[in-house]
Amino acid sequence: MSHILIIGQKFSSLTDFIVKNGHTYTLIQDVLKTKFPDKKFKNRVVADFTSQASLFEAIDTLKVTADAAVTTYESYVLPTAWVTEHLTIPNLPVAAAEACTDKFIMRSKFNDAPEKISPAFAIINSEHDVRLFAESHAFPLILKPANLAKSLLVTRNDSLDELLLNYKKSTKLLSSIYSKYAANRTPQLIIEEYLDGTIHSVDAFVDSTGTPQILDEVVDYQTGYDIGFDDNFHYSRILPSALSQADQDALRHCAAIGIRALGMKNSPAHVEVIMTREGPRIVEIGARNGGYRERMHSLANDIDITAAAINTALGKRVSIKAKKHDNCAVLELFPRSNGKFVTITNLKTVENLPSLQYLSVKAASRQTIGKSSDGYKMAAVVILSSPNTEQFKKDISYITENCQVIVD
CATH class of the missing domain: 3.30.1490.20 (ATP-grasp fold, A domain)
Known part of the structure; x- marks a missing residue:
């Protein structure tokens, strides 16, 4: 049994996995993310993340010995590296965490890679x-x-x-x-x-020697521009990839070079890549799993991404071999302009689509929402999955053509 620190925020599938597999956990919760910072909850320590000193002050109150620390949010990657270094447990080096969360440092390190991998x-x-x-x-x-x-x-x-x-x-x-x-x-x-090409991503898990184990499954993206919006949000993430096997191999090779260039260890990696005419070019690498990947790879491939992330943090070997190859898509819905949220058209029909796995409207009535390029997040999320490719594509097309986020 291991004790795992969850840094910043938690989500249910992570804590469920930890408990189900006989581990224990403590949430090191950001004081800015709780309405009740002074209330005592089991398995929780509230911390001020604005400095290393204030964070370590909270960590040092722990009455248990931590074996690993994990985070699933970009904003807590660097604090997680601080904590693991402070506790001398398996860790993503602080310098690598800084590179993974600062695109200027990241691009500078990519420039020193043995091949051209970024713009x-x-x-x-x-x-x-x-x-x-x-x-x-x-x-x-x-x-x-x-x-x-x-x-x-x-x-x-x-x-x-x-x-x-x-x-x-x-x-x-x-x-x-x-x-x-x-x-x-x-x-x-x-x-x-600007890199002219199609957008893709792949996830990986990096061991204590800095060796990345990269998933075979590449995810394809569509942006808002691809569906006629004047906005750069990721509209869809789709499995399996439509790329040729040669292009997928080249993409995974490029991802491995980028991971090594950043000096990553003991960490998940999420690598976004644009496939240009000159070859793959990395947009960015995150020291976390990609958004929605736990659900996507579970539905499409029967791969347990949460298990791989926990085992990586504990310094154990991971298993990321796909057991199936079904279709899966995550769609994020945005309005075309900023305004007060009114509704999303044809949601009742979406609720009955054969491929539907998940539907969540994030925007509240009359909430101000808008374009990603103006700093807003999605109004709704839809997840589809099916072994039936024809039905799957039909359901995606229905949403793309008939679901509009209405604002006034």
């Missing part, structure tokens, strides 16, 4: 920096925060006027979005080359 980039501190990069690189150009997830404030810019407009809008929103989603990080923008 040209620059850090942005002023409008002058924006103009300087634009003078030496062709449009489109991508402007994005250095250390936020979920495509927040990411914009594609097809002209200098559009780039400068989005730069001004992003700088205006940057502090408030960081305060909400990454309070312990310094707000920062970067600019990079």
Whole structure:
């Protein structure tokens, strides 16, 4: 039996797995994520994550010996590395955690890789920096925060006027979005080359020697742009991949180079890649499993991603061999413009689709919602899965063509 620390926030499937497999856990909960910080709950210690000192103060009150620490949220990757180093248990090196959560550091390390695996980039501190990069690189150009997830404030810019407009809008929103989603990080923008190609991702588990064990199953993405939106959110994540086997092998090879370039150990890895005409190029690597991957790989492949993450944290071998290859998709629904949430059209029909596995409307009535590029998150999530490919594709098409997020 092992005792596992869950850093920041928990979700039910993680704690269920821990208990089911005879382990125990303590949630080290971010004080900003609880309404009752002073209330005593079993298996919980409340901590201030704004500094290492305040976090360690809470950790040092533990009356049990921790064997591992895990997190499933991007904003807690670096604090988890601090904790594991402090406790001298299997850990993602702090330098690797910093690289995995800061795209400027990440891109700098990719530049030193033995093969070209990422786009040209620059850090942005002023409008002058924006103009300087634009003078030496062709449009489109991508402007994005250095250390936020979920495509927040990411914009594609097809002209200098559009780039400068989005730069001004992003700088205006940057502090408030960081305060909400990454309070312990310094707000920062970067600019990079636009990569023309299809978007994909693959997950991996990295052992104590830095050797990545990469899933065979590559996930395909569609963005908002792909379905006619003026927004860069990930609309769909789909298994199995439509890429050729040769392209999937090249993508996994590129992912392995990127993981090693960041110095990752004892950690999951989520690698987002664009398949260009020149080959795969890494968008980013996260020291966590990708969004929805626990459900996706369970439904499509009968792979237990949570078990692999826990075993990786404990320094054990993992099993990630697929037992089946069904279809699975996660769709995130956004409005076309910002406003007060009213409804989503045709949800009653969606509830009866043969492939439906999960449907959750995240937006509350009259809540202000909007585009991902303006710092908003999805209004709803739909998960589909079926061994019947024809029905599966039909159900995706129905949602894409008939479900609109209505705002006023």
